[in-house]
Amino acid sequence: MSTTMSAGSTRSPRDHRPTTPAPAAPGNETAPGTTAASDHDLAGALDRPLHVLAEDGTRHPDAQLDPHLRDVDEDRLTALLRDMSVIRALDDEAVALQRQGELGLWPPLRGQEAAQIGLGRALRETDFLFTSYRENGLAWCRGVEPAEMLSVWRGASLSGWDPFARHMATPQVIIGAQTHHAVGHAMATGARGGEQISVACFGDGAMSQGDVNEAMVFAASFRAPVLFFCQNNHYAISEPVGLQSTVPLSHRPAGFGIPSLRVDGNDVLAVRAATRLAAERIRAGAGPIFLEAVTYRLGPHTTSDDPTRYRDEAELESWRERDPILRLERHLERLGAPIEELRAEAARHGQEAADALHAAIAEIPVPAPESLFDHVLSTEHPGLARQRAQLLALEASLAPAEAAS
Amino acid sequence: MSATSGAPVVGTATSTGTMTMAAALNTALGDSLAADEDVLLIGEDIGTLGGVFRITDGLKDRFGARRVIDSPLAESGIVGTAVGMAYAGMRPVCEIQFDGFVFPAVDQLVTQVARLHYRTGGRVRMPLVIRIPFGGGIGAVEHHSESPEAYFAHTPGLRVVTVADPQDAYSTMRAAIDCDDPVVLLEPKRRYWGKGEVDTSVTADLSSARLLRGGRDATLVAYGPLAVTALEAAVAAEDDGIDLEVIDLRSLSPVDRDTVAASVRRTGRLVVAHEAPGTVSLASEVITCVIEDCFEHLEAAPERVTGYDVPYPPAALEEHHLPGIDRILDAVDRTLGRRSSREAA
Numbered sequence: 001m002s003t004t005m006s007a008g009s010t011r012s013p014r015d016h017r018p019t020t021p022a023p024a025a026p027g028n029e030t031a032p033g034t035t036a037a038s039d040h041d042l043a044g045a046l047d048r049p050l051h052v053l054a055e056d057g058t059r060h061p062d063a064q065l066d067p068h069l070r071d072v073d074e075d076r077l078t079a080l081l082r083d084m085s086v087i088r089a090l091d092d093e094a095v096a097l098q099r100q101g102e103l104g105l106w107p108p109l110r111g112q113e114a115a116q117i118g119l120g121r122a123l124r125e126t127d128f129l130f131t132s133y134r135e136n137g138l139a140w141c142r143g144v145e146p147a148e149m150l151s152v153w154r155g156a157s158l159s160g161w162d163p164f165a166r167h168m169a170t171p172q173v174i175i176g177a178q179t180h181h182a183v184g185h186a187m188a189t190g191a192r193g194g195e196q197i198s199v200a201c202f203g204d205g206a207m208s209q210g211d212v213n214e215a216m217v218f219a220a221s222f223r224a225p226v227l228f229f230c231q232n233n234h235y236a237i238s239e240p241v242g243l244q245s246t247v248p249l250s251h252r253p254a255g256f257g258i259p260s261l262r263v264d265g266n267d268v269l270a271v272r273a274a275t276r277l278a279a280e281r282i283r284a285g286a287g288p289i290f291l292e293a294v295t296y297r298l299g300p301h302t303t304s305d306d307p308t309r310y311r312d313e314a315e316l317e318s319w320r321e322r323d324p325i326l327r328l329e330r331h332l333e334r335l336g337a338p339i340e341e342l343r344a345e346a347a348r349h350g351q352e353a354a355d356a357l358h359a360a361i362a363e364i365p366v367p368a369p370e371s372l373f374d375h376v377l378s379t380e381h382p383g384l385a386r387q388r389a390q391l392l393a394l395e396a397s398l399a400p401a402e403a404a405s
Numbered sequence: 406m407s408a409t410s411g412a413p414v415v416g417t418a419t420s421t422g423t424m425t426m427a428a429a430l431n432t433a434l435g436d437s438l439a440a441d442e443d444v445l446l447i448g449e450d451i452g453t454l455g456g457v458f459r460i461t462d463g464l465k466d467r468f469g470a471r472r473v474i475d476s477p478l479a480e481s482g483i484v485g486t487a488v489g490m491a492y493a494g495m496r497p498v499c500e501i502q503f504d505g506f507v508f509p510a511v512d513q514l515v516t517q518v519a520r521l522h523y524r525t526g527g528r529v530r531m532p533l534v535i536r537i538p539f540g541g542g543i544g545a546v547e548h549h550s551e552s553p554e555a556y557f558a559h560t561p562g563l564r565v566v567t568v569a570d571p572q573d574a575y576s577t578m579r580a581a582i583d584c585d586d587p588v589v590l591l592e593p594k595r596r597y598w599g600k601g602e603v604d605t606s607v608t609a610d611l612s613s614a615r616l617l618r619g620g621r622d623a624t625l626v627a628y629g630p631l632a633v634t635a636l637e638a639a640v641a642a643e644d645d646g647i648d649l650e651v652i653d654l655r656s657l658s659p660v661d662r663d664t665v666a667a668s669v670r671r672t673g674r675l676v677v678a679h680e681a682p683g684t685v686s687l688a689s690e691v692i693t694c695v696i697e698d699c700f701e702h703l704e705a706a707p708e709r710v711t712g713y714d715v716p717y718p719p720a721a722l723e724e725h726h727l728p729g730i731d732r733i734l735d736a737v738d739r740t741l742g743r744r745s746s747r748e749a750a
Contacts, residue, residue: 130489158524169492170525174516180482181517184489184497191471198489210509214482221477375527376561378585381612381659 049294050274051264055322057330065273068280072269074337077328080268082346083121084113084325087137089350091299093357094136094150098303102361103153107134111266111298114324115231117141118271118293123199123279128189129168130182131201132175134231138201142166146353146360156364175236176202176209179228183219183288186226195283197225205236207252208244216256216288223287227278228253230290231265233297238310253290265293266324296322369395421605427597429571430460433578434498436605438468441496444582447474447483448500448536457502458538458597480510487533488517496532498582504539504591505548505717511556518587519562531587534578538594539567540630540680541727544720551717552629552681557589558658558690564588565657566611569632571601573655576609584611591657593630614661616668620650623674623740626665626691628654631678631728638733647737657687662694669695673704674740678728683711708736 052062052069091109098106109116116137123129129138139149139161148160152171159170172178182200189196206212207230219226232249234241245252250262263274271293278289296319300307307316333339373380373388380388421432437444446461452475455462465473476483480501487497501507507514514535521529541550557565564586568574574592581588588611617632618639627635632653639649650668654660669675675695677688688709695707710728718726738745 128492157526158520159526159528162528163492163525164528170521170529174512177485177513177517180485180513181489181492184486184491185493186489187486188490188493188495210479211481211485211512214477214479215485217477217479218482218486222474375523375525377564378522378527378530382663383659 049262049264049270049292051267051270052273053264053267053269053327053331055327055330057327057332057334059331059334062270062273064277065270068273068276069269074332074335077332077335078337078342078345080117080121080272081325081328081332081342082349083117083137083140084268084328085346085350086353087113087117087140088325089347089354090136090140090146090149090357093354094153095299095303097150097358097361098153103150103303104155105302105304106153107302108297108299109134109137111296111319111323112231112233113137114268114328115265115271115293115295118265118268119199119201119229119275122272122275124196126167126196127279128182128185128196128198129201130178130185130198131168131171132178132203132206133171133173134203135171135201139166139168139171142168144168146357147363150357150360151364154361154364156367176206176212176215178202179206179212179215180218182226182228183215183222183224186219186224186288187222190223190225197227197279197282199227199229201229201231203236204230204232204234204241204244204249205239206230207249213256216253216258216290219288220257223285225282225285226288227275227282228258228288228290229275230292232292232294233265234295235297235301235307235311237301237305238307248292250290250292258288258290259286260290260292262292262294265295266322266327268324268328295324298323421603423600424571424603425598425600426568426571426574426592427458427460429575429601429603430568430578430592430597431462431464432603432605433575433582434461435464435467437498437579437582438464438472441582443494444496444498445472445474445490446498446500447476447487447490449476449478449483449502451475451500456500458594460536460538460592460597461500480506480508481513484510484513484518484533484535488513488521488531491531491533492529496534496582498534498536501535501537503549504537504551504553507535507537507553510535514557514563514587514589515560519560522586523562530585532582532585533587534581534584535587535589537589537591538597539591540593540595541717541723542595542630544723546720547717550723552679552712554589554591554629554657554679555681555686558660558687560658562587563658564611565591566655567591567593567629567657569593569596569629569653569655570599571603572607573609573615573653575603575605576607577611577655580609580611591629593632595630596633599633612656612659612661614652614654614656614664616650616664617653618649618651620648620672622648622650622672623676623737624650624652624665624668624672625676625678625733625737626652626654627678628657628687630680634728634730635678635733638730638737641730642734642737647741649737654687654691660687660690660694662691662698665691666695666698670699670702673702675703675707676710676733676736676740677707678710678733678736680712680727682714683709684714686711705740705742708740710736 094106097103120138120141151157151160163169179200182198186198250260253260263270451461452465490497568577635651692707
């Protein structure tokens with residue numbers, strides 16, 4: 001394994017636990033020569049995930065990431081700011097729609113905008129995504145329409161978009177199950193040649209699932225062109241990441257023979273650069289790579305969750321200060337960009353997207369009752385045809401009574 | 406045993422003569438691999454070793470390690486990886502080494518394989534075949550003799566089929582691989598070495614039961630390993646002047662209730678036999694279908710002849726657990742109002 005790829009391999013468990021944040025460190029200090037086991041003794045080490053933007057917006061050099069940031073100019077930064085602002089506005093609007101009773105549930109992504117936009121804007125459009133249900137920022141990057149984004153959460157369908165048109169599978173509800181799918185897809189496309197890669201997106205909780213661990217075994221054994229992208233948002237509903245792993249998550253892939261990187265998931269430039277670095281290597285035939293984006297879920301697990309029961313205000317406040325959008329704005333400001341103007345422009349795009357999302361509710365059709373029999377198999381078998389007819393007959397028999405009453 | 410239902414395909418009929426069920430399955434897999442480059446096999450020990458039952462013997466040499474894939478030892482991984490391959494347009498055939506090992510894969514089968522077509526409104530097809538050697542009778546250790554079919558038959562979105570003889574095995578395997586739906590294909594491991602004629606031009610319909618033998622007095626429904634037993638029971642019953650009609654159910658989901666009901670309308674009596682425990686079983690389902698469809702034609706209460714409601718017992722007890730000719734005929738006697746073991750007791 002490349003030593004440069006295992007940059008996270010000596011990091012302390014400290015900063016993936018929900019404790020008071022470590023002060024901003026001006027680099028990527030590591031504790032050379034330590035093993036994962038001895039990291040328990042290094043809990044106070046000042047090491048941090050790879051990053052290029054400090055919380056105050058200062059740009060720091062990074063030998064691994066900088067080569068993948070050469071194309072970044074003010075326009076690119078502005079576009080990233082716009083993307084992050086738009087998905088935050090979409091997310092906020094969806095939460096509001098749930099509160100208004102228009103959606104049954106919504107899983108907010110607030111706080112994870114840099115992780116999702118950094119990944120989404122670094123990949124090629126044909127790279128195939130197998131994600132969890134919180135990756136609506138990636139769906140935005142793939143051009144998913146507002147109605148397609150909402151229909152599942154409105155209970156109108158079990159999937160919103162055509163996976164092949166968007167190169168993005170239907171988001172997975174079973175934790176970690178999609179990692180196998182990404183690996184299998186990568187094995188099949190890899191065998192055909194070409195540069196397409198597959199991407200498995202999952203969270204810190206999924207790291208405890210057998211499927212994720214099995215998927216890493218398969219990926220390593222067959223050198224599958226797959227990127228494992230773990231958004232460590234610190235919580236699996238109420239359970240802190242320390243319950244899933246006593247070492248940084250990015251330590252574990254080494255045991256499978258998979259190189260890993262640990263990156264500040266609230267630094268959109270770092271995520272973008274790390275993704276490009278990893279994707280380039282995977283395209284070149286290096287096999288799977290694991291990328292942990294250390295971020296934080298600022299909102300609840302879903303609109304049904306009450307996070308005040310399991311985390312305190314001080315912790316939340318410390319992560320609000322590390323807000324990924326704020327950080328990029330500070331960076332632009334430091335560069336002398338007209339930040340108020342850019343912020344207003346981003347807000348305008350966000351409002352337009354939110355308005356479109358709101359309007360899309362009316363576009364989502366109520367499915368016809370008999371459609372519940374559609375697509376069980378590729379052709380309907382007689383037993384289902386019989387049940388369909390029975391349902392229709394029942395509905396027809398009830399219709400006059402309802403009309404009369 | 407008689408040939409399968411289904412007409413020969415148009416074209417060159419290549420009768421390959423007499424072979425074992427294992428050889429018929431091997432031939433079917435090889436023919437499918439040769440016919441369609443999207444077909445691939447994945448499972449434990451299926452490559453270099455040729456599978457613990459040698460069903461994939463020689464296929465890795467013929468088609469290469471990318472199409473006959475020795476997988477890591479992880480059943481959820483086998484099926485989950487196959488899901489991803491199907492997303493990419495492949496038609497994977499997964500081997501689960503033994504029936505009792507399928508349970509780690511049940512999550513992927515139930516939450517993914519069975520639902521992806523439905524979930525995506527028909528956009529994503531899952532043309533997987535999940536091969537499972539199943540059933541007892543080989544004196545094996547625990548977890549090597551299970552009959553898990555009801556779990557899968559209870560899951561909408563899966564086709565569940567069994568095979569009973571070499572011709573059926575060949576034709577059904579080809580049809581399962583060609584099918585755009587996920588198919589759990591249960592192979593009766595104790596019949597792997599039984600021989601029969603195989604004509605590779607004969608096709609099979611995955612949804613259909615088949616009439617193995619016509620008879621007037623009672624309908625005997627079985628599948629998988631007990632199809633042969635049922636035919637043997639019918640021959641034995643002739644000594645008592647009883648004429649049994651025998652149906653191989655073949656498709657456990659969907660159940661071909663029309664074929665069974667048509668038979669019961671002729672005979673008025675029904676006995677269903679399988680190795681799996683009888684509670685909430687295929688026997689329960691078949692009998693319910695008959696009661697719904699042709700209750701007025703029943704002349705006696707239907708009978709279930711199944712494995713007992715116990716975990717699969719140690720090998721020394723399996724002959725008592727598995728339905729054999731005597732238990733089947735005992736049930737036939739009851740449906741015919743003849744003296745059975747229960748009156749004797």
